Amino acid sequence: MHATEQIALGIDVGxxxxxxxxxxxxxxxxxxxxxxxxxxxxxxxxxSKRAALxxxxxxxxxxxxxxxxxxxxxxxxxxxxxxxxxxSHGASVxxxxxxxxTAVDIGGREPNVIWIDEDGRPRxxxxxxxxxxxxxxxxxxxxxxxxxxxxxxxxxxxxxxxPAQIGSYCSVFAGxxxxxxxxxxxxxxxxxLGCIRSVAERVFEIGVFRSPVVVTGGVPEYFPGVVTALxxxxxxxxxxxxxxxxxxxxxxxxxxxxxVGPREAAGHGA
Amino acid sequence: xxxxxxxxTGAMKELMATYFRDLGEAAEKHTAPVxxxxxxxxxxxxxALGFRVYFPENHGALLGAxxxxxxxxxxxxxxxxxxxxxxxxxxxxxxxxxxxxxxxxFGLERVPRADVLVFNTNQCGEVxxxxxxxxxxxxxxxxxxxxxxxxxxxxxxxxxxxxxxxEDLVPALEAVAxxxxxxxxxxxxxxxxxxxxxxxREVLETAAHRPAPMSFFDGCIQMGPAVVLRGTGExxxxxxxxxxxxxxxxxxxxxAVEGERxxxxxDGMPIWGKLRDLSNLFARFHTSxxxxxxxxxxxxxxxxxxxxxxxxxxxxxxxxxxRAEGPKECVIEAMAARYGVDGILFHDARTCPHNSNxxxxxxxxxxxxxxxxVLTIDGDLNDLRCYSEEQSRTSIEGFIEQxxxx
Amino acid sequence: MSGEKRERxxxxxxxxxxxxxxxxxxxxxxxxxxxxxxxxxxADLAAAAEKAYAAALAAAGLAPESVAAAWATGFGRDNIPxxxxxxxxxxxxxxxxxxxxxxxxxxxxxxxxDAKVIKLDEAGRRVSHRMNRKCAAGTGSFIDEMALRLDxxxxxxxxxxxxxxxxxxxxxxxxxxxxxxxLAAIRRGKRPADLAxxxxxxxxxxxxxxxxxxxxxxxxxxxxxxxxxVVSLMEEALGKPVTVxxxxxxxxxxxxxxxxxxxSPGKGS
Numbered sequence: 001m002h003a004t005e006q007i008a009l010g011i012d013v014g015x016x017x018x019x020x021x022x023x024x025x026x027x028x029x030x031x032x033x034x035x036x037x038x039x040x041x042x043x044x045x046x047x048s049k050r051a052a053l054x055x056x057x058x059x060x061x062x063x064x065x066x067x068x069x070x071x072x073x074x075x076x077x078x079x080x081x082x083x084x085x086x087x088s089h090g091a092s093v094x095x096x097x098x099x100x101x102t103a104v105d106i107g108g109r110e111p112n113v114i115w116i117d118e119d120g121r122p123r124x125x126x127x128x129x130x131x132x133x134x135x136x137x138x139x140x141x142x143x144x145x146x147x148x149x150x151x152x153x154x155x156x157x158x159x160x161x162x163p164a165q166i167g168s169y170c171s172v173f174a175g176x177x178x179x180x181x182x183x184x185x186x187x188x189x190x191x192x193l194g195c196i197r198s199v200a201e202r203v204f205e206i207g208v209f210r211s212p213v214v215v216t217g218g219v220p221e222y223f224p225g226v227v228t229a230l231x232x233x234x235x236x237x238x239x240x241x242x243x244x245x246x247x248x249x250x251x252x253x254x255x256x257x258x259x260v261g262p263r264e265a266a267g268h269g270a
Numbered sequence: 271x272x273x274x275x276x277x278x279t280g281a282m283k284e285l286m287a288t289y290f291r292d293l294g295e296a297a298e299k300h301t302a303p304v305x306x307x308x309x310x311x312x313x314x315x316x317x318a319l320g321f322r323v324y325f326p327e328n329h330g331a332l333l334g335a336x337x338x339x340x341x342x343x344x345x346x347x348x349x350x351x352x353x354x355x356x357x358x359x360x361x362x363x364x365x366x367x368x369x370x371x372x373x374x375x376f377g378l379e380r381v382p383r384a385d386v387l388v389f390n391t392n393q394c395g396e397v398x399x400x401x402x403x404x405x406x407x408x409x410x411x412x413x414x415x416x417x418x419x420x421x422x423x424x425x426x427x428x429x430x431x432x433x434x435x436x437e438d439l440v441p442a443l444e445a446v447a448x449x450x451x452x453x454x455x456x457x458x459x460x461x462x463x464x465x466x467x468x469x470x471r472e473v474l475e476t477a478a479h480r481p482a483p484m485s486f487f488d489g490c491i492q493m494g495p496a497v498v499l500r501g502t503g504e505x506x507x508x509x510x511x512x513x514x515x516x517x518x519x520x521x522x523x524x525x526a527v528e529g530e531r532x533x534x535x536x537d538g539m540p541i542w543g544k545l546r547d548l549s550n551l552f553a554r555f556h557t558s559x560x561x562x563x564x565x566x567x568x569x570x571x572x573x574x575x576x577x578x579x580x581x582x583x584x585x586x587x588x589x590x591x592x593r594a595e596g597p598k599e600c601v602i603e604a605m606a607a608r609y610g611v612d613g614i615l616f617h618d619a620r621t622c623p624h625n626s627n628x629x630x631x632x633x634x635x636x637x638x639x640x641x642x643x644v645l646t647i648d649g650d651l652n653d654l655r656c657y658s659e660e661q662s663r664t665s666i667e668g669f670i671e672q673x674x675x676x
Numbered sequence: 677m678s679g680e681k682r683e684r685x686x687x688x689x690x691x692x693x694x695x696x697x698x699x700x701x702x703x704x705x706x707x708x709x710x711x712x713x714x715x716x717x718x719a720d721l722a723a724a725a726e727k728a729y730a731a732a733l734a735a736a737g738l739a740p741e742s743v744a745a746a747w748a749t750g751f752g753r754d755n756i757p758x759x760x761x762x763x764x765x766x767x768x769x770x771x772x773x774x775x776x777x778x779x780x781x782x783x784x785x786x787x788x789x790d791a792k793v794i795k796l797d798e799a800g801r802r803v804s805h806r807m808n809r810k811c812a813a814g815t816g817s818f819i820d821e822m823a824l825r826l827d828x829x830x831x832x833x834x835x836x837x838x839x840x841x842x843x844x845x846x847x848x849x850x851x852x853x854x855x856x857x858x859l860a861a862i863r864r865g866k867r868p869a870d871l872a873x874x875x876x877x878x879x880x881x882x883x884x885x886x887x888x889x890x891x892x893x894x895x896x897x898x899x900x901x902x903x904x905x906v907v908s909l910m911e912e913a914l915g916k917p918v919t920v921x922x923x924x925x926x927x928x929x930x931x932x933x934x935x936x937x938x939x940s941p942g943k944g945s
Contacts, residue, residue: 015859039827041863072863109856129353134852141817147718167340167655169353172814172851176789179695180659183752188719207348233344643803648810658810660751661790665807668766672802 010253031056330358334542690932711736768931
């Protein structure tokens, strides 16, 4: 099969949404989709696949190599390859940015800090302490309490001067704090800003950010304020991957391509 | 409703300011050796050797009281210290890593560097882990006493062991201090320490009066010298002044809480960042927290200048926090009777298991035995994320409503 | 309170300003409920209180001037400008329950954010109360999340759970952990009906851990009002019946109205 005709799908089945990306044999992105994870995983996966293929102007039954990653990877029955989130994010980062970087994956549940060596191999993946999971989920919760759509949280925060004090012990604790701040008269904007900072703090607590630092995942996509806050805490510049929410799917697709087809030239990691 | 400030407090603040400035100078200019000591550690021994003594727990409390602790926690957690452990330790180390300290109000740019760190595990083992951080950081010796916990009866064997450990510490401390221990000086220091704690006890006991002239919230502020300056003459002078003022209040019937209607006992650590809020909350409902376990922790009745080592050892082992549930319950029962309390509030400090007597059923046992209502609230000494403000306010208010109906 | 008749015309109001919903109740001098309302609290608690109060008045066909006094309770009780007084929800749930159920009882109030267990003696006086430890918070809000994940309307959850076939276990330590377990179970293909029941069980387990449930157990709060399976699960766990009084969600507001009535001058105790 000709290289450009080869199609790979990367599916990242996350706690909050399913991301699918379509790559051709030259590793060009041909299509993408993001579908919320609600109800049966299989239904969301199916919907995401179709939407991505539609986006790529490809027929739903086109032969593909399928690489999957993410929390719900096991739910994709037709996967050719399953890779961990560490590997998938590492593959995408190495391809687009290079090696010798720290990738920080901030998604719905657990954030991950991954050191990717010069050769593109993910080493030393660290996550947050048990009680601090639920990052993106927490922001969704905060949005519900403030009566705004999650995509508006940043906008709300932008209008505030000082962040309201929202701790970063855990989502549930912070949930009560949101209520307490509301009662004390903090504006929704100040609370939104406080939530964004709180999330950044939880990521910061994971510790050890060797420069250069790159963030991936859904949170940087929709909440760039988290990245700004994190950079201030680390005290160094923090880059954001292009299309950060698609990182896992992209890496899974790259791996799917690599697992079949012509041998690559040496030195090219993905 | 603001807390009625005690006139003596001004003098106390000056005393503390001088203490810190002196410490800072000693550390910066090396005019005297500096020892870090745990709050119920062998301070008398260190003073007698000419050390300027610094108490990091006091620094922790200051971080908490100025509500700066939470800003420093993430840094320490990132280093690998669990958020479940002592928030004094975590906020103190975090502040150190940030190069900041609330002691800057006394002109200190950083905490005074130790020449030696001296612990006593009678209150908890974590103080040792805390000191070992600085020991590694500064490459200075960390020495101390491994004292038993959960002590039932204070036996001669236990006292002998701790006294022996105290004696064993002397050579190492002398080496750092650059001076030999003078027996007379130790005697005098122990004597002054005893005098200080006797005065402190008298100060606290003025609250047995109805109405009480001071509350637990006053006590948390006033105990400063008893912690960091016991063994000095200045501390005794201060407490005599304070005692006089409190006795005057009692004579005139001046209450810490106007219209005192209910009297409570507080068991557990203070919630440092919420002292004023809680003080106001209780006052709003005409409730005075008249006694506490915490403030009574600085009373060392066993200290005897005629027998310094054994008496220091005994004082260390007898401590409330070092005892088993049985002796602890007896103490609280006696206090409840002495101060005529209507109820007991237990504070479960998340990161301080050793000072939270809520975890093995004690509140329920005391409620049944004493026949008075008890309440447990969740919080922490320094980590305000662990304090459920709304829950606690409602719980306390509900508790007082209950007392009003009973 | 004695059985003395109050002026029939006297109306008293109670507002329960909760973290998720605000409830308002109007009663007459004989403690009969004339009208009530429940609205979402949102971010502006004072506004929600106004809205709930207005809706309750409308339901009762009354003008605000006819209300002698309105008292407040709940999370936002100190932020309601038109309330003449306030009591904690501990007091109000106790008061309200005692009106309907006499004798020594254990009141279990399961709300949006937390749960409370309040013990009353024979005379209806409060003896003790316990609140969930901070790590075990998130009751109604957990149900919200569960409904979202299962892609089911909240009002349909209990009915869905009734059709369970397999007993699935979810942890009961913490809402966030249970939430993760729920996701993992969905991923494994567990049926929504089984998961809905499991999530309810998780909440009940957390509540049961709070205190020893002696005497007659009475359940109040929004969760039991809208999710009857929670009550049957409690009964299973306790091995005895659980009483659900009238208007369990509005019980706090009802108690606040009783407090307003009790505080009014003249005419009886």
